[in-house]
Amino acid sequence: MTNFEKMYLRVAKQIIQRCHGAIKITKHGKIIEVYDTKRHIWSHGLxxxxxxxxxxxxxxxxxxxxxxxxxxxxxxLKKSN
Incomplete structure (x- = not known):
């Protein structure tokens, strides 16, 4: 894993942590909804x-x-399995 991939993974984990894992996705990996704790709303485009x-x-x-x-x-997807 290169340094860029490690940085991308770190930022991705920060995003998941910010949403407390409240991100709904499809089986094919499309993000449907996200809950943002800073704004306290579920949103499709957020x-x-x-x-x-x-x-x-x-x-x-x-x-x-x-x-x-x-x-x-x-x-x-790794967490859902």
Whole structure:
């Protein structure tokens, strides 16, 4: 695992921790809903916003957001099994 992958995984775990694991996904790995504890709401479109906020806090570039998103989905699918 390269340093970038470790950083993406760390940010993905921060996102899951921020939502307390309250992220609903499909079997195919599409994010449906997210519960944000800072805003106290369930939302369909909030997943992208949370990912962007956490990636910007980690000083990642916009093209790296998609990599973090895949790591979030992989972690959630690993936990569901």
């Amino acid at each position: 997943a992208g916003l949370i990912i962007k906020e956490e990636c910007r806090n980690a000083n990642l570039r916009e093209w790296e957001f998609a990599h973090v998103r895949t790591f979030v989905i992989q972690e959630l």
